[in-house]
Amino acid sequence: MELFLPESGLMIWMLIGFLIVLLILAKVGWPMIMGAVSKRNQHISDSLLAAKEANEALAGIEAAKEKAIAEQQAEQIRIINESQELRKQLIEEARTEARNEAEKMVADARLKIQKEQTEAMNQIKAEVITLSVDIAEKLLQRELADKDAQSRYVEEILKENQPHIEA
Amino acid sequence: MKCSLRHIILLFLLTLSFVAKAEEKESLDVKSFIFGHTGDGYCFHITEIKGEPVCVWLPVIVHSKETGWHCFSSKHVCELQEGETYQGFYIAPMTDPKHPGKLVEVSASGEVTRPFDLSFTKNAFGIFLVCGFMLAFFLPAARKYKKDPMAVPSKYQGLVEWLTYMVLDGIISPSIPKSKVPKFAPYLLTVFFFIFFCNLFGLIPFFPFGANVTGNLSITLVLALCTYVAVNVLGNRHYWKDILWPDVPLFLKFPIPLMPIIELVSTLTKPFALMIRLFANILAGHIIIMVLMALIFIIGGMYGAGLGSATSIISIFMMVFMTALECLVAYIQAYVFTMLSSIFIGMAQEGEEEKKLVKS
Numbered sequence: 001m002e003l004f005l006p007e008s009g010l011m012i013w014m015l016i017g018f019l020i021v022l023l024i025l026a027k028v029g030w031p032m033i034m035g036a037v038s039k040r041n042q043h044i045s046d047s048l049l050a051a052k053e054a055n056e057a058l059a060g061i062e063a064a065k066e067k068a069i070a071e072q073q074a075e076q077i078r079i080i081n082e083s084q085e086l087r088k089q090l091i092e093e094a095r096t097e098a099r100n101e102a103e104k105m106v107a108d109a110r111l112k113i114q115k116e117q118t119e120a121m122n123q124i125k126a127e128v129i130t131l132s133v134d135i136a137e138k139l140l141q142r143e144l145a146d147k148d149a150q151s152r153y154v155e156e157i158l159k160e161n162q163p164h165i166e167a
Numbered sequence: 168m169k170c171s172l173r174h175i176i177l178l179f180l181l182t183l184s185f186v187a188k189a190e191e192k193e194s195l196d197v198k199s200f201i202f203g204h205t206g207d208g209y210c211f212h213i214t215e216i217k218g219e220p221v222c223v224w225l226p227v228i229v230h231s232k233e234t235g236w237h238c239f240s241s242k243h244v245c246e247l248q249e250g251e252t253y254q255g256f257y258i259a260p261m262t263d264p265k266h267p268g269k270l271v272e273v274s275a276s277g278e279v280t281r282p283f284d285l286s287f288t289k290n291a292f293g294i295f296l297v298c299g300f301m302l303a304f305f306l307p308a309a310r311k312y313k314k315d316p317m318a319v320p321s322k323y324q325g326l327v328e329w330l331t332y333m334v335l336d337g338i339i340s341p342s343i344p345k346s347k348v349p350k351f352a353p354y355l356l357t358v359f360f361f362i363f364f365c366n367l368f369g370l371i372p373f374f375p376f377g378a379n380v381t382g383n384l385s386i387t388l389v390l391a392l393c394t395y396v397a398v399n400v401l402g403n404r405h406y407w408k409d410i411l412w413p414d415v416p417l418f419l420k421f422p423i424p425l426m427p428i429i430e431l432v433s434t435l436t437k438p439f440a441l442m443i444r445l446f447a448n449i450l451a452g453h454i455i456i457m458v459l460m461a462l463i464f465i466i467g468g469m470y471g472a473g474l475g476s477a478t479s480i481i482s483i484f485m486m487v488f489m490t491a492l493e494c495l496v497a498y499i500q501a502y503v504f505t506m507l508s509s510i511f512i513g514m515a516q517e518g519e520e521e522k523k524l525v526k527s
Contacts, residue, residue, distance in 0.1 A: 010385040021361065022393075032310075
């Protein structure tokens with residue numbers, strides 16, 4: 001049947017047409033499209049990879065930052081605690097020192113008072129002695145008959161010596 | 168619903184008038200009607216106005232053994248009355264047993280022979296239409312890509328890219344070793360889109376489309392031949408060794424080279440199957456649509472206009488369905504041809520890389 005017999009003329013036209021298209025497209029068609037698309041795909045995947053790496057790096061930086069912040073906070077707390085301790089210690093020290101000083105001062109004062117007391121006592125004693133000796137001297141100098149006159153005389157002497165005693 | 172019912176009735180009445188008109192003429196010659204439309208032709212028949220055919224006349228180029236080259240418009244031979252010749256040529260009728268519908272030459276002795284026919288026929292026109300379309304479709308995209316490969320692709324580039332990579336990633340890359348893809352992808356892509364566009368253009372029923380290009384054996388023969396060359400001529404040493412000295416027991420190949428002969432024949436049957444598959448599928452689709460069309464006029468001629476137009480409703484629905492199916496077939500056949508071609512090419516390219524791997 002005619003339908004199943006190839007026509008040489010049509011085959012020649014087909015060969016010409018098909019080969020022209022094939023040559024043109026193989027030369028300037030498909031390689032350009034494929035090349036550009038694969039190039040672009042490469043570019044996109046490279047960019048995605050770079051973005052991923054950048055993201056990872058960023059995450060690392062973030063983590064480092066947080067770590068640093070945490071370290072700083074710990075340091076801060078430590079310093080605060082230390083200073084509080086130091087303060088307490090200082091206060092304690094100051095308090096003890098003050099107490100010691102006060103005790104020392106009190107003791108000193110007591111010692112001084114005692115000393116002054118003793119001195120005063122001694123002075124008084126000395127005064128009393130001098131007075132007694134004076135009185136006795138006067139008594140001895142005057143011979144007194146009665147007792148009344150004697151006591152009056154003692155009082156007189158005492159009166160005479162009043163300013164002296166007060167001083 | 169009411170509206171669509173009215174449309175159907177209108178359609179019915181419309182076909183009634185056509186069938187009634189067809190009935191007036193002599194009954195339809197179904198065979199010449201179908202093969203006239205699915206086969207090749209010397210002119211592009213568009214329609215008929217008042218009995219006069221409206222055609223696009225294509226050039227007839229023939230070489231006669233006696234009178235040499237002739238080149239004239241097909242108008243001269245198409246409009247000949249029976250018994251007349253133009254420069255000694257005439258187109259044999261579809262009923263002619265030897266060369267139905269072909270240009271024949273009457274020699275001086277009255278002998279009817281077929282000259283060497285290089286006429287730019289309907290199918291040749293269809294081929295160059297598709298070729299021109301492919302170049303116009305793909306080259307601007309390629310130029311854009313060449314100019315700026317990193318640019319954001321336009322919608323048109325996206326379409327080209329999608330089509331190209333559908334074939335490249337779906338058919339070619341899985342079948343061919345990766346290093347050989349750049350070598351064979353251009354051929355396979357061109358084949359795919361050539362067949363696909365030919366199939367689709369063949370389904371569009373008006374000028375300048377409608378040529379049944381891929382449903383013609385000459386075209387599929389050339390395509391299969393190209394695949395044959397790509398497989399066997401560009402095949403590697405390992406492939407040829409497998410054909411001429413396959414890994415089978417010695418008695419199968421030594422005194423009588425049984426296996427080599429089988430292998431050699433199989434290299435021929437593969438492209439042969441490709442050729443027949445594409446040709447038969449597309450031709451069958453066209454014939455079914457033509458038969459459904461002819462059915463209206465056959466029934467109309469046999470049982471009157473009423474039944475004919477009743478048939479027309481069914482026929483038209485069937486034709487719509489078949490045309491939709493043919494759109495699918497257009498893609499599938501292009502896909503199958505390309506896939507099998509790439510598998511055959513891939514098989515002829517394998518082996519060397521494996522050997523290298525084994526050595527290293």
